[in-house]
Amino acid sequence: MSKRIVITGGAAGIGRAIAERFLQDENRVAICDADPSAVAAFQTLYPQAIAKVADVTSEAGMETFFNDVETAWQGVDIVCANAGIGGPAGGIETLQYDDWQRCIATNVHGSFLTCRWAAKLMKEQGSGAIVLTSSTAGIMGYPLRSPYAAAKWAVVGMTKTLAMELGPHGIRVNAVCPGAVEGPRMDRIVANEAAARGVTEGEIRASYVTGVSMKTWVTAQDVANTVHFLASQAGNKISGQVLSIDGNTETLAP
Ligand code: NAD
DSSP: OOOEEEEEEESSSSHHHHHHHHHHHTTTEEESOOOOOHHHHHHHHHSEEEEEEEETTTTHHHHHHHHHHHHHSSSSSEEEEOOOOOOOOOOOGOHHHHHHHHIIIIIIIIHHHHHHHHHHHHHTTTTEEEEEEEOOOSOOOTTOOOHHHHHHHHHHHHHOOOOOOOHTTEEEEEEEEEEOOOHHHHHHHHHHHHHHHHHHHHHHHHHHTTBTOOOOOOOHHHHHHHHHHHHHHGTTTSSSEEEESOBBBOOOOO
C-alpha cells in the first residue's frame, strides 16, 4: 500500500536518494530543503512529490511545511529527519563558536523540530516510523570534528529516548549511521580536513578507507535501501536501534 513519507534535506545527497527509493514503489513523498534551487530541480524531476523550501532550524518554517503535508495527506507514515551539515574541521581551540552553533542547530535542533512534528501527526493516528540520520561519528570519537561528533551523538540520544516515549503509541524510532558517502558533500569535507591537517586530499581520502574493515566508501543508495527496510513492514518490530551502514568502521582517527 502507498505510504506517506516526509524527508528533510531531501533535495540532494542521501535525502534525495531516500526520496527516489520510496518513489520507486509509488509512495507519496514530501521533501523540504533549505536550498531553493535544489528544491526547484527536485520538483521538476518529480512533479508528483511535494517539495518545499524550508529550513529545519526554523520553528515557523517547519510548522508551515508540516501543516502543508497534513493538509495534503491528513497524516504521515514515515518521517526521515535527515537534514544535516558536516560542520567545521579543526582542533577545539581553533574552532569558531558560530560554526559550532550552526552545526548543532542544523543537526540537533533540526532533528528536534522534525521529530516533534512527526510525533504530533503520528500519535493522532497511532502508528508511524521515524528514521533519524546520525553518522559513524555519532557512535565513535572523531578527531578534529568535535561539533559534528557531538551533534550526531545527540541524534542517537534522541533516537533512544523517542523510541521509549513513542513506542506505546505504535511509533518506531531508529537511526542510521552512514560511513563516508561518495559525493559532493564528502568532497567538501575532505578538502576542509586536508586544510585543517596540512596534508593532501588524497591522504585524507585514503584515511577514510583505512579505518574501515571492508575498505570501502558507501553510496547514498546503500543508505536509502536501509532506511527503506527500517521503515517497511519487514522492520515492523525494530525500534530504538542505531544501525551503521559503513562497511564496519573500526576507527575515525586518521
Ligand atoms: P548533502 O549536503 O549532500 O545534502 C544535504 C541536504 O540538506 C542539502 O540539500 C542541503 O541543502 C540540505 N540542508 C542543509 N541544511 C539544511 C537546513 N537547515 N534545513 C533544510 N535542509 C538543509 O549531505 P548528505 O551527505 O546527503 O547528508 C545527509 C545527512 O547524512 C546529514 O545529516 C549528514 O550529516 C548525514 N551523513 C552524511 C554522511 C556523508 O558521508 N555524506 C555520512 C554520515 C552522515
